[in-house]
Each structure stands twice: as C-alpha cells, then as structure tokens.
Amino acid sequence: MSTPAAPTLPPLPRPRRWVVQQESVLVAAILALTLCVSLVNPDFLNTSNLLDIAVNTAYIAVAAAGMTMVIVSGNIDISVGSMLGVCATIAGELARNDVPVPLAFAAAVIAGGIMGAVNGALVAYARIPAIVVTLGMLSILRGGLILVTQGRWIESLPQAFFFSQRSTLGIPNPVWVMVIVALLVWFFMRYHRLGRAIYAVGGNAEAARLAGINPRQVHFFVFVVNGLLVGLAAVLYASKFTAIQSNAGQGFELAVISGTVVGGVSILGGTGTVLGAVLGSLLISQIGTAAVFLKVSPFWLQAVQGGLILLTVLVDVLRRRRMT
Amino acid sequence: MSEPVIELRGISKRFPGVQALDNVSFDVREGEVHALLGENGAGKSTLIKILTGAYQADGGQIFLRGKPVTIPDTRHGLKLGIAAIYQELSLYPDLSVAENIFMGHHPSLRGGLVNWRQMEQRARAILHELDADDLDVSRPVRGLSVGNQQRVEIAKALSHDARILIMDEPTAALTKHDVDQLFAIVRRLRERGVAVVYITHRLEEVFLLADRVTVLRDGRVVGETLDVSKTSQAELIRMMVGRTLDTLFPKTPAQPGEVVLEVRNLCYGRTTRKVNFILRQGEIVGLAGLVGAGRSELAQVIFGVTPAESGEIRVNGRPVSIRSPREAMALGIAYVPEDRKNQGLLLRMNVRENTALAVLRQLLRYGFIDYAAEDRLAKEYVEQLQIRTPSLLQQVVNLSGGNQQKVVLAKWLATKPKVLILDEPTRGIDVGAKAEIHRLMNALAQQGMAILMISSELPEILGMSDRVLVMRQGTIVAELDRAQATQEAVVAAAMGADELHMTLVASTSLNP
Amino acid sequence: MTARTPTLSPARHVRVLRTQEGVLFIILLVIIVVLSLLSDRFLTANNLLNQTRLLTETALLALPMTLIIIGGGIDLSVGSTLAWSAVMLGFSWQLLGLPLPLAVLVCLLTGLLGGAVNGYLIAYVRVPPLIATLATLAIYRGFSFGISQARSARGFPEEFAFWGQGQIGPFPTQFVVLVVLIVAAHLLLSRTGFGRWVYAIGNNEVAARYSGIPVERVKFTLYALSGLMAGLAAFIFTSRVTTTRADAATGLELDVIAAVVLGGTSIFGGSGSVVGTMLGLAIITLLRNGLLLTGVKGDATFMVIGVVLIIAVLINDLVRKR
Amino acid sequence: MKRNPLNRSFVVLALSSLVIAACAAPPPAAQQPAAPAQPAAPAESQLPAGWKAGIPKNAPDRKGKKLVIRDVPKLIGIGYFAATTKGMEQAAAELGNIDFKTDAPTEAKIEKQIEFIDNFITQGVDVILFAANDPVAIAPVLKKALDQGILVIGYDADAQEDARQFFVNQATFEAIGAALIEDMVSQTGPDAEVAIVTSSLTAPNQNRWIEEMKKYAAAKYPNLKFVVTLPSEEDQQLAFKATQDIMKTYPNVKGVFGLSSVAFPGAADAVKQAGKCGQIAVVGLSTPNQMRPFVKEGCVKSVVLWNPIDLGYAAVYAARAVADGELKPGATTLKAGRLGELQVRGSEILLGPPFIFTKDNIDKFDF
Secondary structure: OOOOOOOOOOOOOOOOHHHHOHHHHHHHHHHHHHHHHHHHOHHHHOHHHHHHHHHHHHHHHHHHHHHHHHHHOOOOOOOHHHHHHHHHHHHHHHHHOOOOHHHHHHHHHHHHHHHHHHHHHHHHOOOOOHHHHHHHHHHHHHHHHHHHHOOOOEOOOOHHHOHHHOEEOOEEHHHHHHHHHHHHHHHHHHHEHHHHHHHHHHHOHHHHHHOOOOHHHHHHHHHHHHHHHHHHHHHHHHOOOOOEOOOOOOOHHHHHHHHHHHOOOOOOOOOOOHHHHHHHHHHHHHHHHHHHHOOOOOOOHHHHHHHHHHHHHHHHHHHHHHHO | OOOEEEEEEEEEEEEOOEEEEEEEEEEEEOOOEEEEEOOOOOOHHHHHHHHHOOOOOOEEEEEEOOEEEOOOOHHHHHHOOEEEEOOOOOOOOOOEHHHHHHOOOOOEOHHHEEOHHHHHHHHHHHHHHOOOOOOOOOOEOOOOOHHHHHHHHHHHHHHOOOOEEEEEOOOOOOOHHHHHHHHHHHHHHHHOOOEEEEEOOOHHHHHHHOOEEEEEEOOEEOOOOEEHHHOOHHHHHHHHHOOOOOOOOOOOOOOOOOEEEEEEEEEEOOOEEEEEEEEEOOOEEEEEEOOOOOHHHHHHHHOOOOOOOEEEEEEOOEEEOOOOHHHHHHOOEEEEOOOHHHHHOOOOOEHHHHHHHHHHHHHEEOOEEOHHHHHHHHHHHHHHOOOOOOOOOOEHHHOOHHHHHHHHHHHHHOOOOOEEEEEOOOOOOOHHHHHHHHHHHHHHHHOOOEEEEEOOOHHHHHHHOOEEEEEEOOEEEEEEEOOOOOHHHHHHHHHOOHHHHHHHHHHOOOOO | OOOOOOOOOOOOHHHHHHOHHHHHHHHHHHHHHHHHHHOOOOOOHHHHHHHHHHHHHHHHHHHHHHHHHHOOOOOOOHHHHHHHHHHHHHHHHHHOOOOHHHHHHHHHHHHHHHHHHHHHHHHHOOOOHHHHHHHHHHHHHHHHHHHHOOOOEEOOOHHHHHHHHOEEOOEEHHHHHHHHHHHHHHHHHHHEHHHHHHHHHHHOHHHHHHOOOOHHHHHHHHHHHHHHHHHHHHHHHHHHHOEEOOOOOOOHHHHHHHHHHHOOOOOOOOOOOHHHHHHHHHHHHHHHHHHHHOOOOHHHHHHHHHHHHHHHHHHHHHHHHO | OOOOHHHHOOOHHHHHHHHHHHHHOOOOOOOOOOOOOOOOOOOOOOOOOOOOOOOOOOOOOOOOOOEEEEEEOOOOOOHHHHHHHHHHHHHHHHHOOEEEEEOOOOOOOHHHHHHHHHHHHHHOOOEEEEOOOOOOOOHHHHHHHHHOOOEEEEEOOOOOHHHOOEEEEOOOHHHHHHHHHHHHHHHHOOOOEEEEEEOOOOOHHHHHHHHHHHHHHHHHOOOOEEEEEEEOOOOHHHHHHHHHHHHHHOOOEEEEEEOOOOHHHHHHHHHHHOOOEOOEEEEEEOOHHHHHHHHHHOOOOEEEEOOHHHHHHHHHHHHHHHHOOOOOOOOOEEEOHHHOEEEEEOOEEEOOOOEEEEOOOHHHOOO
16 A cells, blocks of 8 residues: 655755654653652652662563564554563573573573464464454463462572662663663664564555565564563563562553553554653653652542653644644 | 567466466567556556566466576565566655665665665665655655655665666656656666566557557457557557547537636645636636646645635635535535545445445435445446446455546546546556546536546646646646647646746736 | 456345354354353353343443444543443442432443543544553543542442343343344444444545545544443443442453454454454353353463464454455 | 441541441441441341341252352462462362362452352352452342352452351451551551552452551551552552652651552562661561561561461351351351361351461461
C-alpha cells in the first residue's frame, strides 16, 4: 500500500529536529515533573531517590526495549509478563541448586529467547496474528508456571545471585544494564541494517520484501530478541529481591506496553525509538513515586497517574498536530 | 544491435484460476528502452515480477547475458543488477527519504552498520540527477506529494546502479515537465548501456522514448516484438485491445447551460490562494498544472475535506458553506479522488458495498439496509459502466485498475451529482478502459452534469475539455477555451513562462 | 485479473462452512461433543444456562468491542469503566441516598460518560485509541478507588437481585437481556447503514471520509456505546454479586479481546462479526466450564485455553485459505 | 431484607461504631466493616438461639460416606494457599475416604472465584471450602450451594455469615491487630510514626486488621501515628517500591507494617536494601519460608501468623465432622486430629492465638 497523499505543501522552514521528536517531550515532562515535585518536597531531587526510580524501572525498561522492536515491526507481545515469571523462576531454581550464578542467568536469558522463538515462529511462519499468539502464550505459560511452582517462592539463594542489589562505580547494576541495553538496542535499530529492516517491515512489509528483506525473518528475529531481553529483565527482577515470587510478572505486560506507547512507539508499526520507550517507562514510574511524595491519597493515586499519562500524551498529540 | 542482456524464453506462470503468462518470450538489449504494452491484467506485472525475482516462473528459462539463471528472490535480482520501479508506490511512510531510497542496500560501515552520512549524501546526489534538489533527504516520506513520492521511487531504483531497470508506469503521476526530466534521465541511462524495460499506458511515450515494443494480451505476446520505428499508435492499440478504437478522445462538443458552481477568492493555507472560477451545466472543464500546483488541494477544499478558510462557494447561485464531504454531497458535488486505493475504495469490501457507500442513507428502510435495492443499484451501475467483475460480491482489491476506477465512479454517480470533480480519472488505466471513461464523461456532460477534470495528462486535458484552467502555485493563472488551449499555451501557463503567462492572463478575464 | 462476464448472483449458502463463523461453529461442536463425553454434567440445560450468567458481563462488553475493533480501534478501558460505573451505583444509592432506579441510571450514565470521554479523545482530539484507553484504564480505575475510598456498597434489597440472579421463565434474566442485545448488535452491524459505516471506517478511514461518512461521529458513538454497555454490565454484575467493588473486572479487557479475536475479527480492523465473537466467547467459556467439570485443574485449563486459542485461529486460517 | 441505616454511610466513624457494637457482643463477629445486618435465622426449632449461619437444604446423609471436597481459596499460585492446601491434603489422607482437590483462579478476583464455585456446584461435590475474595459478592453463589445440599465451610476469609455453615477462624481480627501493634511498639516505642503496606485497598481481611490495629493503638498507644497506607496488589515489586517511597516521603517513619505474605517480604527487602535494618522496624503477617532470610539476618525480629497448614487441616476436619453430623449448630468443640479439640463459638471454629515466629523457632516450620 502506498502512503496517503497528504496535501502538498511548499517546503516548510524545517523545525529543528529535536523539537520534532517524542523523546524531547518526554525529557521535558520528566524534568517538569521533577521540578514541580521537588518544589513541594526537595527530597525528591535526591540522587538516591532518582536512582531508586531508575532501579525500579530498569527491568520494565529493558523489556520495553524489546517491546519497541516488536511493536515497530508491526506486532505486539502480551506474553511478556508470563515469560518474566518463567525466566525468573528458572534463574532462581538453577541458582538454588548450585548451578553457578552466571550460568543460571544465562539460562534465564536463553529460556526467554526460546519462548520468544516460539512466539516468533507462530507469528512469522504460521502467520497467526501476534496478539492471538501471545494471548495464547500468556495463558499457557502462566498456567504452566503455577502448575510447576505451586506457589512456592524461591529462597535461600546464594549471595552471588543478588546482582541487582549491587552497584558498580556507585551506580546500581540494574541502571547500568538499562542504560547499556537501551543504547545498544537504540544503536542497533538506528545503525544496523537489520535494525532498519525492522522499521521497513513495520512500515511497509510488501515494499520491504521487494527490497530484498525477508519479512518473516524479521518477525521471527524481533520476537527472539524480545524474548532474550525479557529473560534479561527477569534476571534483573529476580536478583533484586531476597526471594523470588512464584507468580511474578502479573500485569507486567501492561506496564511495558504503556511505557512503550507513551514513549511514542506507534502501535501501527514502522516508527518509534527505544530511547522513547525507556523514557516513557521512566516517566510512568516517576509519576507513581511523585504521587506518593505529593501525599496524594492512595485511593486517588491511580487516577492521578492515569491523568498525568493522558496529559503527556495529549501534549504530544497536539504538538504533532501543530507541526503539520 | 547488441546482444540481449536478459532474455526470457517460454515463460509461463499460473495463479489459481488464471494463466497469467503463457509461453512468453521477451528480451532486452544493452542500451535500449524496450516498451512493454498491454491492458491491465495482460500479464505485464507478472512478467516484471518474474524478472525481478518476486515471482518464480512455472515454466521457461531466464538467460542473463546468455547464461541461464534462476532468480529466487528480489534480493538476488537486485544483486544481478535488476531493479524495478513498481506501479504501486512502495515506500515506508515514517522513514526518511534517504532511507527509503537505500532500504535493503544501505551504504554500510563494517559489521552491517548503516553509514547515515554517506547514505544522505548519495541520496542527495541521486535526487540531484532527478532534478529534485528541493527534496529534503532527511524528512520522512509521510506527507510528500504523490509526485515527490514517485521521485523517491525512481531514485530508489537508480540507487541500485542497475544494469536492467524496469519501470512500471513511472510517469503515471508526473506532469509534462517531470516527464521530460524523467525521459532525459532514461536516455542518459540508455547511453550508459542500461537496459530499460518501460511499461506505460501512454502510447505517445513509446514513440518518444522506446526503441522496441512488445505487446502482451491475456498472458501472451501479441505477434512479436516490433521496432518502434516500424509501427504506429493505431497498430499498437489494435494489438493491445484486439480491435480498433475509433478515437482516443471521443469529445462531443458541449452546450454549456447555467452556472452550477462558482468559486470566489477561495483560500486554504498555502495551497489554495484566491481561486476564482465558474463551472456550467453540461461542460467539461480541465484543470491543468504541475504536480504541487494545488489542483487536488483545490478539489479537496471544494469538497469540504479541508474546508475553505476564506472565500465563497456558490452552488446554483446560492452562497453555501461546505465544511465536510457530507455537506458537499448534499449540495450535489461529487469527487473522484486522485488516489484510488487510499481515498476512493474500500479494497477488502465488495463491489456492491463500495458502490452503495455514498448513498447508503437512501437505501435504508426503517434504518436497515434494503439489500434488494442495494443489489439493484449496484447492478445498474455495473451494467451502465460495464464494470467487469465476476460478481457483485467480489472484493474490489481483485479487480483491475480500470474496473476499480469504474467502481469509484459508480459510487459517485449513484449520488446523482450536479457537479462531478474527477481527479486524474484515468491514471494507471489501460487504453480500453480509458476510452470508456472518456465516453462516459461525454455522456454525463450531455445529460447536463458539470465536470471538473483534473489531469496531468495534457492530451487528455486538451482532448476532453471544453475549457481549460491552469493552476500554478495555488491559484488559477490562466483560463483557455477549447480553441485557445494548445499544448504550448497550457505548459507555458503552468510553468509560468513570463511572457506567455502575461499574455494569457491579459487575454482572459479571471480577476474580478 | 482477466475480464469475465459478470455473474451477479450471490452464491452464499455454499460457502457458509468456509466462513470464519462456520469454522468456529464446527470447532465449538467438536469441543462440546468431546466434553460431553468426558462429563455427564456438562451437556445439561441447567449447566449451559448457568454459564450464561457467568459470561454475560464479558459478552456485553464484547459486543461493542467487536464493533470497535472492526472499526479499526480498541477499548482497553472497559473493565475500569465497569468498575467505575458499579462504584457510582453503590455510591449514589448508599451514600447519596438516591432511590435504586435512579442509582442504576447514574450507573448507566457513568458508563456512557466514560465511553464518551474515550470517544471524544479518539475521534475529535485524535489520540490513538490504544493510548487513550490505556490512560483512561488507569483513570477510571482510579476514580473507582477514589470515589469509593475502596469500600464496597452492599445490602441491596432482594428485588434488585432479579437482574443478576433472577429468572425469566427458565432463563437467567441477564441471558434474556444478552440475547436481545446480541440480536440488536448483530442487526446493527450487519444490516444497518451504521454497521456498514463501521466496516468502511475499519477498511479505509480516508476513503470513508471521502465518501461522506461522518467518521468522527461514528467513532464517538462506538466508544460511547461501549461505555454504556460497560454501565449495563456493571449494573448486572452488581446485581449478581450484590456488592460494588472498586477492583471489579480488573483485567476483563483481555478476556473480552480474546473472545473477539478468537471470533475472527481482524485486530487490524475491517472484518469480523458479532456471531463470530459470540462463538469465540462460547468456546472459551464452555472449555473452561467443561474442563473444570471433568476435573482438570485451573492452571492446566489455563494452558489448554491458550493452546486452543492459537490452534483455532490457525485452523481457521488454513481452512479459509484453501 | 431490612437495611441498617448505618450502612448508608461509608464513614469510618459509623463503621467503627458498628464494629465495636459487634465486638461487644459474644461471640466475636467475623463480619466485615460494612456488612449489612444479617437476615433472621432460619426458623428451625432445633437451632440454637442466635444462630445466623446458613444451613444446607435437604442435605443427604453423608455420615461415613465418601466425601468429595473442593477447596476454592482466593487464588492459587501463592505460598500461603499452597500451605493451606497442604494441611487439607494431610487431613484428607488421615481421614481417608475423601476426594480432595484445590482449584481456584490464578489471580485474587472474585468474579473468577464465583465461576469456580459455580462449576463445582454443577459438578455435584459434597463440600465446598472457600476463602472469600469478597464476603458479600461470594454470598449468592455460596447460598446456591447450600440450597443444593452442599456443605459450605469457610476459612481464612469469611463470607456473609448466612452464606456458609461454619468458618474456621485462624485468629480473631482483634488478636492479630493487637499482636501486630505490640510487636511494633516493642521495637519502635509508643511514640513513633508508622506506615502500612497492605495488599490491595479493597482486601477485606487487611482492611479489618488495619481497623483493629488503629483501634487498639488509639486505646493503648495514642502517640503511635499512622502516616499512610499504600497498596501492593500481591506484587513484591510494588511492595518494595511503596516502602521505598514511604521511607523517603516520611523520613520520621520508624516502622512499616507489611500486611500480606507478599507485602511483608517486599517491605523487608526495601528496608534491608536501604541499609536501615534496625532503624526501621518491619512487622507483619507472612509465612515463615518467605520471611526466613530476613528473620535470620535480624532485619525482621518476628513474624506474626497462624499456621496455615493447621488452618487447612482444621477446615477439612470440620468438613468431615459436619458431614458426619458431629459438628452441628450449637456444638462447642471440634475434634481435629493432631490439633486436638478446637473451640467452637457460634458458627466459628477457633484455631487459637496467632503464632509468633522468631529467629529461634522459624526453622521448625516449612510452609
């Protein structure tokens, strides 16, 4: 399909590029929120608080990076919550049974990749819409997890397991991972051929095919990478707590998708960046903490959060409309 | 003459229910432009898709420089130096112009990384060759005009540095000026020894550009490949449609009646600036101009898609306000848009549903759709317009371009409009269907309909119009009656050649 | 496509079994047969009628969701809208002391308001539906908690239970309501001009607009309708469980969407049917019910449903492509 | 049904007065804060005066016969209910002749729980055990079970009294409330600021505990100040984050209550990782397995809980006794295997006082 012909305009004086981008709106929103809240409660501006927010968002953001690839390619994955639970359990079980911690972590990541590959194969090769595949997978994995764990938390983990509780150079490990993953995936999607192919397939699959790109491979690929990243997110999640919750990850998909779409990744595919998704996740997380700092009644907390998200989105929609 | 670069021998391709190609042999030589003609559905698209590797032939053999090859996919085809510009624009709306050009073969650094700087430089260079310097290579394609999108398409094919270039109706969306530039480029490529396969519905282009011509009909080659110098338009038409067409533009002179539509000082943004014109019952007015001159935009303002910001529209002498297509429809205005697939049709819905869409309200009985009436309506127009469809329940996506266009026409004729705005009514349509649509336009005008026809095809403008309006930079710069309207006059006005322009404006009384 | 002589007679009946609905119906039959062989308590009028009580709220939401998805949108806020409406019912009755019928009206109007806000944001402000309803999902849920202060209203009079627990003849009240609405929704979608517009918009919004369809108004109406149905579902739900909870129907939107996509409605818009959705919902509900009756545990049932969801869509694809 | 005028209001004052009124009269009512007045007891002469609980209609004689028992906890997949199931299985094995199974939704959703119970009614089981996600919402389906002669017994989280026969009460709300406050005050002193991390804001048990805690504190430690109550929705990450936010927003907070088996470890983790073990006391309800690491490290001094295995165990013994006609309205004791004789007050079976797990005894428990 070709693009709709919009009215032809004489070339506009081009606005500076950073104004055009969603990321700048998000950065502005995050800064504005930080500023406003710290006027009421200066403690909000504390480094430790800001780091806490980042740590709490890290596992969501890492999964959001994967989700970005999936959504840009024109798909969606709502099984990430169940996958997170399964991967976290695998990592924990292995570590508890004296498998070296790095191996246990690797196993979780690989398990994520395998589950992603199943999703990917069903989407790419059996050609079932992604929402159906992952809705089914959500159900299958969640059921399977409960069947296996029977609700038992995984505890008595070795000290080396608690990767997320440690810091490197004064910055908590999850923040490092989040930043590195975001940059790597961003770089990959921006600069690697295959990364650009994801945009191409999401933007116009037929055109991509004619340009010599194999859309099926791309679909498969994004689900595998998404699985790997969910596995990594699971490692961050699991190693953050003293014990691993057996039904971890319920509702996780909503958090990840919210972060991603608030970050400007179009659900229709073809456009959006990982940085936007990460910033979107951070913003949502920050709104939650900000509301507590502002001593919003816990009963109204969710309404305030939702309202602020809507506000950010509205600003963006209106801004875009003025641009055109 | 040099040896064939690529040769197809006895190629056959079958789709469920259709023998798309039947024992077709075809070759292209280095440094020649080989025109490929045929009505929609004749098998041209299938043939080029086999050439590029998008499809695999069921039988037959492809030879590249005398050696048999298989082209398993388009990537492979591109590697062999076979590039194509498809008729369907195939762009990525949210990616930049540069990236659209280089997708799949980005200039790269080590490790498959994209070299953005080099890519943008090279994109600029290619666009420069296409005389499209004003196109910003880093802006997204979304929002570009159809003409500019077409340029990106061409740039995309050129970027492959192809030895064999297939162009499927590259000029369909271009105006005379752009076409000339494209021809210059094609000729330049030919001099460099590129083999060009050129598909078009505009016969005059064959004679302007091509060295040899092959005509396809119903999946077979008609006769044999001919030297262009040894054939004629009439012969080619006969080969294509299998019969002789009396005339390409069967114009019957009009008897203009009352003024139906009058537009005064109409303004919208930067694209419609103080436009004035009138439209009378029973006349066909051609609206000419370059791509980007604001013709479609004007139509959209009149039709209420982008309501006017200032100015006045009068219908039957009464001032009216048109804020949406619905209001325009209520006033008896119909608009057959330029972009059939995106603006005109519901591709996955059937002929009946598409035909009835604009008059659905009239088909309701107690709020429910009267299927019998809908059927009658659709049947009536399918017969009247000779829409070739296996059934009323056929999805329009499966119809040929000409029949699709007829479905759009049917939809609008069903509203019984007083004013019919046709935007590129015959773009991408084969000769036979084109003639049918032209005949239909005449008949409608005879019945008293006022027709405003936007076209980038000068022969069509000149052949069909009782009067010609020329637009440039958002406003009407010339009005020529049928006698005045020559190719030179229209082009001059459209391009703003100063002297001619002055004369023309002086000779017509446009400004109040 | 080669030109053919027009044959203008629709030959529909032959293709019925090849349609999405035909395939789903066969899958449903297979499931029913297998389950009734496994449990003698499954295929009884009593059990099946009872199931309709449990699925009514989901079904009520699935009806407008089908239309919305066909129209190229989505509404994730339905569960939250339901909860908000229910809370308003309890709030206005118990705290404001409104008579119960008026409180029910407040409940319906709340749903309508929630839907209308979605509709306004989506149709007129042009916020993408997924984002708009993702935000209102949180907002409406927040309203439920904020207004109720997380306390439930209870102690509704016995006659109120009629709508959620009573019977009309042998049928559960809400089943009768549901059947009426299914028929209405089916007619609305497949027989009226409005329904055709919905398909047209889902197919090609630009072309629809160019054809004089009031796209904004249709979209607005769809979401408002969805809200109203959420209000109705809230009323029936409250009557069924005799209390209003701020956390009611959490995550219900996924169940609703699962039924709609299993029912063959394209998530990309443009095609689908009410009948398909109801078949999809019937498959999920009966599967859950039947498996439980045969003694399969909930977690395993969960897995089976996931597998069936994928396989059903796969079969459907295969059969129809042939 | 007559409506109590007090029910017209959500206000805390009215609620607490209702609670006080209810508690003043023995037996201690387990009804919820805003529970409506109970309908009159079935007018059956053999019932003791004041009997308000439900009676199954036309229940067949099940004495000594094989029992099909289905247990529907709030949800499956969490440690706590895995432990009650374990106790039930033990009891079923001891008693023999019992077909027992636990099945429930994977999330604590009342709609789904109703569906499970409804399906078990269709299946024609003998006994339904439940832990209600909502005391009122679950009532209609439980009454339906009673109407069909199915025995209905609650544990952990009660339903409306007339919707079930007996309820195995793990510990009274008052006792838990008092134990939690005493535990907290022993670590923070009576003049501290404290915060609460609860499960969800709508959770009936938790809300009732909070009610009791505040009441008890108001009477005994008036200077104990409750600053905020945040939800954690059975998600350890949310509990963690809530506790972090509490510590930063209210720097004077000396103690945090974690009121569910998920909220407590989440809160403890937040305090531990903030390096504030010993400065901020974490007190709450959870299972020993989930809290063991914190108790051993000394970050958490003690864990208040009944023994959920015993709870489940008692529930199945109660079911058998009701089926055999041994436990009927008016009974005052229940013989429950290894637990010995349990007290029965009205329609409630009392498990005993809450249990306090500390560093010294926590290793003896595995659930």
